[in-house]
Amino acid sequence: MATGKQDLDRLLPIEGVKIAAVQAGVRYANRYDVVVMALSAQCRTAGVFTQNAFCAAPVVLARQYLQSSQGRARYLLINTGNANAGTGQQGMADARNCCQSLAELTGVSADQVLPFSTGVIGERLPAQKIVAALPGAMDALQADNWLMAAKGIMTTDTRPKGLSVSLEHQGQRITVTGITKGAGMIKPNMATMLAFVATDADIAQELLQNLLRTAVEYSFNRITVDGDTSTNDCCMLVASGASGVVIDETDSDLLAQFSDLLNNLMIGLARQIIHDAEGARKFVTVQVNGGADSQECLKVAYAIAESPLVKTALTASDPNWGRILAAIGRAGVADLNVDLIDIYLGDVALVNQGGLAPDYTEAQGQSIMSQENIELRIELGRGQVSETVWTSDLSEEYVRINASYRS
């Protein structure tokens, strides 16, 4: 199951970035499982990585290489089928080996190849298979291959995920294209998935990193499927500069415009993950308003978004406001005055001042809950801060998938 539309809009190529997806047989035959993104020498790359204390070998290496090469990555080397996580020193050697091979093949230094892996944890990476597939990948590099790459990085995803946006500035066009993968083991801190985003804007390394951090904070760090943070998550942002448009602090309007564009693209990608959440029947927006600070809004939003009882009620299209109240009540907000709390389901007032709203009818609630897109709005009445989190329901299919897939 998944929610939302099936088809991907066209993904626009980014000048300075070429892509190939090939079949290396990492875990399964006849499946595109190795993706190479080749970046021009002008490209600058920023990255944000998982906060999980158990980092997979490629995450450790990509973070290290990004630093030592000062963002001058020339290749992103991505495989699915094997996460190269929990593999110790052997895993580090295998990841290094793959990067080294591609570096030798292309004449760049090893730390200009950043590795990314997703798939089963705890099995040795078949580095040989990946290395063997690299010459074929070099031959297949093309600018217009984003869709293929989006397919090539899928694991339990049921559909490829990507988005392109652009803006005009003084007759010149800037484009941003991104792809992402992820369907389970999804929870912020950061970005519990892989995402690769590129733009043809010209952006210096430090600003690029700041733009990425902000965009991730309000997109991938605002989604949850099951509260489980993976060991392999990375989100990379590449700026090729090929459009000739420079983004920097001298033109703050353009910077703000670009930042909005990037944030919206990231939010769009993050939402696609939730649409494709394992076993999802519902796409749920949890908006918490009236908080004293961001942290308490997020506590309430995640208590709701990760409550198995709220999530199973969502699956059942049951407007079970008692479970929502109970989740808010245990969210750990100090001195919460429950008599100030309102809850809205779409436009319908469900709870008013901590009790059932006087005009609410079960038929109203049912009618909204039976839709695929559900908006829950909580008013805390404590201040002016708002936060929004996106999540899915918890269905029998989620259990079926995760009781059979060895992730």
Next chain:
Amino acid sequence: MATGKQDLDRLLPIEGVKIAAVQAGVRYANRYDVVVMALSAQCRTAGVFTQNAFCAAPVVLARQYLQSSQGRARYLLINTGNANAGTGQQGMADARNCCQSLAELTGVSADQVLPFSTGVIGERLPAQKIVAALPGAMDALQADNWLMAAKGIMTTDTRPKGLSVSLEHQGQRITVTGITKGAGMIKPNMATMLAFVATDADIAQELLQNLLRTAVEYSFNRITVDGDTSTNDCCMLVASGASGVVIDETDSDLLAQFSDLLNNLMIGLARQIIHDAEGARKFVTVQVNGGADSQECLKVAYAIAESPLVKTALTASDPNWGRILAAIGRAGVADLNVDLIDIYLGDVALVNQGGLAPDYTEAQGQSIMSQENIELRIELGRGQVSETVWTSDLSEEYVRINASYRS
């Protein structure tokens, strides 16, 4: 589904406590749904209540009455089928009304009747039906009715839960008997369920409260089914003094003996809840050793015990150590050195120093995971503190139950 044995051992009567269970038709016909426990004038009662900010009306009232009557409760009035939660001022009036009626019927003051409700949230309590059932309950009071009471407080429970323990002291016997209910919406903070425990020991109010608090901390506050804390949880401890044995600080040996007895009874009751967890196929003990403090041990234990991915792997009898590692890694322990971590599945070393244990075989892991009782032991290598938490798996049946039951 449930795990462990089906049958309840005999529950021993406690002199000074009489019990009746009657059919009041609160939600369903032909079901014992109102339980009255009548306490002798010598009884002292202690209580611990839910930490959820949304407290049900009976919780608010029971806490208040327990204080104003200084623990001299004469009746505990329990109903299932309706939690009287999220019912505002009306709910308070309904709860007060029930207590007042029983007080008038029996000639005690209203604050000597403590109300407890469990069941559906957000619907008005049918106080009339409960009041109408009270005279019949008075006629049915008997000392040996604990099993009937255990059945009378069930909601989604598939079996009654109770335990009796006793000890001899200088030729005199002290007995403790307790019953509990709960199967979903189970998570500490405190005691996400109802429990009623009585002893014939003679214990002053303040000590009784302290003994209860300690016992709850290591029993009901160490279990989780789904991380959802309910709005109605209460655990009450009654001491009738009828045995003539005084427990106080003058005989510290006896006090320690009794405290152990009580703690073990409470742990036994808490474990029964986990055995009967909604949809449970597995009874899982998560022991975390080698922590620097209790809090970090509990963070790790709960990250594992509440991870949907670990729980679905348990359902599938899959020794998926990658998911356990990932849960530990996101538990939020500062400066966690993953290279020190060992994981044991029963007696089998699964992870050694952060990587797969060299001698581990999948067959070993599978063989232990296929059992009903599973013990996970995590060694953090940071200090000397240990904590143990009990949990269940996450099965399709859990989703089915909670996608249909309106709790």
